[in-house]
Amino acid sequence: MSLPPGYRFFAPGLLCPQWSLPPGVRAVVSTREGGASLPPWASFNLGSHVGDDARAVAANRARLGAAIGAEPVWLEQVHGCAVADADRAAGVPEADAAVARMRGRACAVMVADCLPVLFCDDDATVVAAAHAGWRGLAAGVLERTVERMGVTPGRVRAWLGPAIGPTAFEVGDDVRAAFVGADPGATAAFVAGGVPGKWLADLCALARRRLTLAGVGRIDGGSVCTVADPAHFYSYRRDGTTGRFAALIWLEEGRPGAIA
Template identity: 50%
Template sequence: MNRQPQCILPDWPAPANVKALQTTRQGGVSLGPYASLNLGEFVSDDPLALACNRQRLAQWLPSEPVWIKQVHGVDVIDAAAAPCAPVADAVVSTQRHAVCAITTADCLPVLLCDRAGTVVAAVHAGWKGLADGAVEAAVARMAVPTDTLMAWLGPAIGPQAFEVGSEVRDIFIAHQAEAATAFVVAPGSAPDTDTPKWLGDLYQLARLRLERLGISQVSGGGITQSFCTYSEPERFFSYRRDVVTGRMASLIWLD
């Protein structure tokens, strides 16, 4: 068994004092469907295994991350003032060594920073949070001009696997007409039926939201790095694929 967490370094032009890590499912001690580097607390993994996995991750971090209880909402908390296990879906920090963290297993992790290296954020952007404005809420909390921000889109379910009904597509289009370009008819379905199925591109939907905010420098998500949690079972957890599964972590902080 690999005894070291296997992490991805975001490929983006962040300032030197902005540090970020993306974990995979490799390098931990969890067993069964949580094998092996599960970092999610609110699943049914062995608490001792989770604690060991988080301890292994700690060697790469300047402090204990702010672990949040995610509810697919739009609440944002400050990493430096967060209570224990706060309910939120985004974490923002302007203080050195305060680690923002979110966990995912198909939902889209969005990491943000400004070019001056004064503020960072991590956003849990599943389709519901993305549609309801989780990214916009985090950007507003960062309180800097949006044209000074950049984003990295981490591992999420890819556009060939994210099948949804028309109700999901309609929600995005109601918010932003251009979102229609992020959906194609799923194989075996037809748009003129009563219940058509669509394949949605979370990465494109996020880029559209970021572009509307004035954030043009976007990396990851098939631009500089390509991922699909659903189709890479050896590397990533996927709720859509396995239902009972662990969680990866996306982490960012100021050094």
């Protein structure tokens, strides 16, 4: 099966973003292929909250951890802007982003239309991942994540993963107002829909704008629509009952730059 644009093969069911990373930083995105889950979650579902068999989810998560050689830190995502410390996380933190400085601890976010955003710094001392649905994005989850990284924003690199695209994400006046009311420049990310009060929203454009205003100048990715790619990615808006794929980033074991 062909790969979506902007990705390289990493391992069965896992892709590497074509993103310029400093030595010692690794990143992957899972797909829906090659796992133990049965339909409608087939087959590499990583979400434990979507009705799938818990044994299948556990098997999929174990396979992921073994494939990347790092320990994923899972979150209870609530569409907010809390940022967890993955190095000290116990259990499953309630947060929509995580930051790690310890080698071998993978920041992980699960999505099925919301935007996963991965971060690292130029010196490979800190990595982060954020789950940016429209609520979290409007609440400032990306800005909070950059702040918690503790480095100059100009030294941060960001990557936008697969998410619902601008031709598929129809929203109401309330969503548009949540962005435009605070930032009139966000108007360009909304196109009038077919009926009054409906808009097509560009989630990646909104994320790029917020990151740019936060001082992050290098932003890659953002070209793959989950709704339009049923072969590789889960999409809640397309399928309703469905699984979750993940975007992960970590500092490799045994590499310089990160705190042991």
